[in-house]
Amino acid sequence: MSPTKQPTAITFRPGKREDYETVLDIQRRAYRLKEAPLYGDDLPPFKETPETIVREEEEGKQLYVGEYDGRVVASMRIKPLEDGWIYWGRLSVDPDVQGRGIGQAMVRSVETAFPDADGYVLDCGERSEENFHIYSKMGYRKTGEGFQVPGGPYVHVMKKPGRTE
Numbered sequence: 001m002s003p004t005k006q007p008t009a010i011t012f013r014p015g016k017r018e019d020y021e022t023v024l025d026i027q028r029r030a031y032r033l034k035e036a037p038l039y040g041d042d043l044p045p046f047k048e049t050p051e052t053i054v055r056e057e058e059e060g061k062q063l064y065v066g067e068y069d070g071r072v073v074a075s076m077r078i079k080p081l082e083d084g085w086i087y088w089g090r091l092s093v094d095p096d097v098q099g100r101g102i103g104q105a106m107v108r109s110v111e112t113a114f115p116d117a118d119g120y121v122l123d124c125g126e127r128s129e130e131n132f133h134i135y136s137k138m139g140y141r142k143t144g145e146g147f148q149v150p151g152g153p154y155v156h157v158m159k160k161p162g163r164t165e
Contacts, residue, residue, distance in 0.1 A: 010102055012109035015063030015075060020050040023065060023075040027092040038127045045090060064113075066093075066106050073097050074106050084118035085162070086110060091122075107138055117162040123147075123155040132158075 015023060031045045053063055056077060066074035073094040079087045088110050093103045111120060122140065124131050132142075135158055145157040 010066040010068050010074065010105045010109070012064060012066055012106065012113065015053075015065045017050070019063070019065050019072055019075075020053050022072050023053070023063065023092070024048060024050070026073070026075060026094045027090065029095050030092040030098075033095045033098075034130070035125065035128065038125065045092075064106075064110070066102060066109070068097060068100075068102060074102050076106055076110070078110060078114075080114070080117075081121070085159075086114045086117045086120050088120065088122055104134065104138065107135075111160075111162075115163065119162040120160045122158050124158055126154045126156060132156075 027045050027048070031043060032041065035043060035045070057063065059079075061077045061079040064076050064078055065072045068074075073096075074092060076088050076091040081087055088107070091103055091106060093106070111117075114120075120140070122135065123146075124135065126146070138160070140158040140160045143157045143159050146155055147157075148154050
């Protein structure tokens, strides 16, 4: 009999420069486990450096991390959009702690941190069925929009409405 998966409590906070190497290591290991078998290992997340994060921050994306048991175990990038929506992406959970609800806790943390958003938007690779399933359970829906990532897969845009007036 397998144990029941319990949601994991995380501490959600803005990332700091001293987190960058840890975040990139987690991101590479997580994408290698879940995405490389679907799309190959030439995806943009494998090529990112600390300078990539700095450049993204200059463009308005903010790194957020999730801490569990005193260490960084997850990360994502968040960007408030001009239309009142919040974009989030590059959700990565350390493979050593996957399956404990940390990814879902990160998504809920975004929604809690930005309660006045009109909604939340993400993109998800076309063959990432496990991710589609998880995000759909959390209220995200494919919009019919999508785009080709240079050097990567075709991705679908998913949205979830935010606050209600």
